[in-house]
Amino acid sequence: MHVGLEHYLVVSALLFNLGLLGVIARRNLLVIYMSLELMLNAANLALVSFSRFNNNLNGQVMVFFIITVAAAEVAVGLALIVALYRKKQTAHVEDLTTMKL
Amino acid sequence: MFGNPETLAWLILFLPLLSAVGITLFTQRQPKVSALISIGAVALSFVLSCALFASLPLDKGLHEIAFQWLSVGNLEVSIGARLDGLSLMMLLVVTGVGGIIHVYSYGYMHDDASFSRFFASMSLFTFSMLGIVLANNFLQMFVFWELVGVSSYLLIGFWYERASAADACKKAFITNRLGDFGFLLGIIMVWAAAGSLNFAQLEQRFASSPEVMGAMATVAGLLVFCGAMGKSAQFPLHVWLPDAMEGPTPVSALIHAATMVAAGVYMLCRVFFMLNAPALEIISWIGGFTALLAALIAVQQDDIKRILAYSTLSQLGYMIMAVGLGGPTAAMYHLSTHAFFKALLFLGAGSIIHALHHEQDIWKMGGLKEKMPVTFWTFILGTLALAGVPPLSGFFSKDEILAAAYHHNLFLFALAVIVAVLTTFYMFRLVFVALLGKARSQAVAHAHESPGVMKFPLLILAVPTVLAGFWSIDGLFNRQFGAETSAHASNWISQIFAPFNHAPAAALAGIGAVIFGFSLALTCYQNAESDPLPKKLGFLARAMRNRFYFDELYAGLIRITQEFLASIADFLDRWIVAGLLVRGTHGTTDIAGRALRLVQTGNLQTYAFLFAAGVALVLLIVLGK
Numbered sequence: 001m002h003v004g005l006e007h008y009l010v011v012s013a014l015l016f017n018l019g020l021l022g023v024i025a026r027r028n029l030l031v032i033y034m035s036l037e038l039m040l041n042a043a044n045l046a047l048v049s050f051s052r053f054n055n056n057l058n059g060q061v062m063v064f065f066i067i068t069v070a071a072a073e074v075a076v077g078l079a080l081i082v083a084l085y086r087k088k089q090t091a092h093v094e095d096l097t098t099m100k101l
Numbered sequence: 102m103f104g105n106p107e108t109l110a111w112l113i114l115f116l117p118l119l120s121a122v123g124i125t126l127f128t129q130r131q132p133k134v135s136a137l138i139s140i141g142a143v144a145l146s147f148v149l150s151c152a153l154f155a156s157l158p159l160d161k162g163l164h165e166i167a168f169q170w171l172s173v174g175n176l177e178v179s180i181g182a183r184l185d186g187l188s189l190m191m192l193l194v195v196t197g198v199g200g201i202i203h204v205y206s207y208g209y210m211h212d213d214a215s216f217s218r219f220f221a222s223m224s225l226f227t228f229s230m231l232g233i234v235l236a237n238n239f240l241q242m243f244v245f246w247e248l249v250g251v252s253s254y255l256l257i258g259f260w261y262e263r264a265s266a267a268d269a270c271k272k273a274f275i276t277n278r279l280g281d282f283g284f285l286l287g288i289i290m291v292w293a294a295a296g297s298l299n300f301a302q303l304e305q306r307f308a309s310s311p312e313v314m315g316a317m318a319t320v321a322g323l324l325v326f327c328g329a330m331g332k333s334a335q336f337p338l339h340v341w342l343p344d345a346m347e348g349p350t351p352v353s354a355l356i357h358a359a360t361m362v363a364a365g366v367y368m369l370c371r372v373f374f375m376l377n378a379p380a381l382e383i384i385s386w387i388g389g390f391t392a393l394l395a396a397l398i399a400v401q402q403d404d405i406k407r408i409l410a411y412s413t414l415s416q417l418g419y420m421i422m423a424v425g426l427g428g429p430t431a432a433m434y435h436l437s438t439h440a441f442f443k444a445l446l447f448l449g450a451g452s453i454i455h456a457l458h459h460e461q462d463i464w465k466m467g468g469l470k471e472k473m474p475v476t477f478w479t480f481i482l483g484t485l486a487l488a489g490v491p492p493l494s495g496f497f498s499k500d501e502i503l504a505a506a507y508h509h510n511l512f513l514f515a516l517a518v519i520v521a522v523l524t525t526f527y528m529f530r531l532v533f534v535a536l537l538g539k540a541r542s543q544a545v546a547h548a549h550e551s552p553g554v555m556k557f558p559l560l561i562l563a564v565p566t567v568l569a570g571f572w573s574i575d576g577l578f579n580r581q582f583g584a585e586t587s588a589h590a591s592n593w594i595s596q597i598f599a600p601f602n603h604a605p606a607a608a609l610a611g612i613g614a615v616i617f618g619f620s621l622a623l624t625c626y627q628n629a630e631s632d633p634l635p636k637k638l639g640f641l642a643r644a645m646r647n648r649f650y651f652d653e654l655y656a657g658l659i660r661i662t663q664e665f666l667a668s669i670a671d672f673l674d675r676w677i678v679a680g681l682l683v684r685g686t687h688g689t690t691d692i693a694g695r696a697l698r699l700v701q702t703g704n705l706q707t708y709a710f711l712f713a714a715g716v717a718l719v720l721l722i723v724l725g726k
Contacts, residue, residue, distance in 0.1 A: 020709075020713055023706070023709050024713065025706075032706075093704065094704070096705065097702070097703035097704055098703065
């Protein structure tokens with residue numbers, strides 16, 4: 001079976017939707033955060049596969065940047081979650097509704 | 102320099118303006134200087150007008166000077182001076198009669214605190230009036246027309262601390278504006294149809310293609326006539342003129358006898374070429390009706406100035422009727438002579454009022470013949486001229502109008518003769534009650550002849566009152582309007598008899614009217630203690646005394662209209678503006694806000710879901726095509 005661009009993109013889309021589902025449906029902030037990473041990597045996968053099939057390295061360069069930024073972002077995000085937990089004694093989104101008027 | 106007609110015309114026009122500006126800016130506190138400046142300006146204008154009159158060959162028709170004032174699109178407006186028989190004669194009348202009245206005012210107003218303001222207003226008025234006379238296009242005429250309205254407002258309301266004067270000047274101004282509204286519409290209509298505002302160009306255009314106005318010709322003519330209706334106080338806009346008598350008497354003489362009210366007639370003669378037969382028909386009927394109405398009202402008035410005011414109305418009705426009957430010559434002739442003798446009558450009345458310490462009720466006068474001989478005899482001359490006694494000037498001009506009516510419309514002729522009877526009747530009522538008989542009040546005992554500065558204007562005005570019939574003023578206008586030059590008698594004796602050769606019926610009817618009116622007045626009022634008419638005529642006399650209730654009718658009409666308009670405005674404001682617009686906007690915003698607030702749950706995942714759904718929707722729209 002020949003594996004073409006479409007297959008990669010379908011996988012990428014599946015990953016992205018799984019991530020999105022996680023973000024919307026899960027209650028725990030840490031899991032939501034992991035689902036977000038999943039969505040980022042789905043985008044990365046799409047970029048890499050476009051880069052590979054179009055013989056253009058720009059996509060891969062972009063992916064490196066995304067991975068780097070994502071690493072930094074994880075550090076900041078986790079720190080925020082920890083800080084939030086310390087303050088509220090919970091990591092469940094239902095309990096974090098202070099944005100409501 | 103002074104031989105040049107252009108310079109002369111501009112000097113005549115702007116001298117009074119200079120005087121008005123000079124007095125207002127510099128000599129407010131020196132009343133004598135102000136009076137001298139004002140009198141000097143108008144006198145100089147008169148002298149220059151004479152020079153202009155002598156220097157221009159009138160037989161060659163018109164002489165026009167102009168400079169471009171503004172140009173918008175294809176509308177070109179110039180400020181100019183149109184010099185022809187019509188305007189030159191009018192110049193002489195305005196500056197001549199005006200000048201005499203200025204001199205008279207010096208005596209009449211001498212103890213008034215606002216002496217300088219009075220003369221500044223008089224000069225401004227003279228300037229505006231000269232502007233109308235000289236105007237060579239509709240727009241210039243309209244500008245000066247409004248200026249005349251403003252300056253008459255200032256003069257009628259000169260004693261503004263009196264409530265009646267303040268009301269009268271407002272009434273005059275607003276009534277005039279009402280007519281001017283129609284005038285402006287007419288001007289716009291003429292411009293839209295004929296493409297020019299210049300009188301000479303318009304006249305050519307109307308001459309070459311009489312159908313240039315198309316179906317709107319009558320309407321345009323009548324709209325322009327609306328302006329004349331306001332200024333010349335024709336029915337139904339006649340109500341302001343009698344009230345305008347609240348102004349000082351010289352003002353009444355200047356504005357409401359000789360000049361301003363004549364502007365309407367003058368304007369109609371100026372634009373005579375654009376009036377078609379149906380419009381003229383209506384104009385003549387309105388004029389005739391006004392003449393009769395005003396003459397009837399004058400019969401039962403007791404205020405000496407109001408009698409003269411209604412008499413002016415009635416004579417203006419004559420002139421308007423003459424224009425309507427296709428006789429601008431007769432109208433202008435009567436305008437000129439009327440300016441002389443009505444100014445004389447007003448100044449005479451002013452002299453009497455002055456002597457009696459501002460007593461205006463004729464039933465409190467009487468026995469003035471011995472006390473004030475000069476005033477008395479000049480007043481008698483004015484009365485005779487107004488009644489139309491040959492060979493005084495009024496006879497000739499009135500005869501021309503009667504003759505025009507006789508030739509064109511017998512019904513109007515009958516009406517005019519009735520008005521002539523009434524004219525003689527109310528004037529001799531005035532003479533018998535106010536001047537003759539015995540003294541009717543204490544004030545008369547202390548009366549004495551007015552000072553020279555007031556006496557001489559009366560004597561000077563008496564000259565044209567008597568002699569203007571022999572100056573062939575009508576010949577001048579006849580050339581202007583291209584009428585057949587009636588065979589002019591070479592000497593003055595045959596001139597007296599010319600009306601009898603020309604239209605004997607009209608002349609005899611005029612004289613008959615005088616005799617009839619005089620004998621009526623003689624039987625009713627000689628040595629009368631009180632007015633016998635109210636007993637004899639009952640309700641009619643009461644209606645005449647109350648001016649046929651026109652003021653009350655208008656006041657009621659205006660109140661109803663105003664309340665109707667106010668209720669509409671109230672409805673609009675209460676329900677449309679405050680209700681729908683203001684409350685609607687605020688209510689919609691409020692409800693929308695309350696609805697949108699429900700979306701704001703504060704739950705992170707709801708936002709995430711909505712966000713994703715939004716992206717999906719956008720993708721669907723973008724890619725789905």
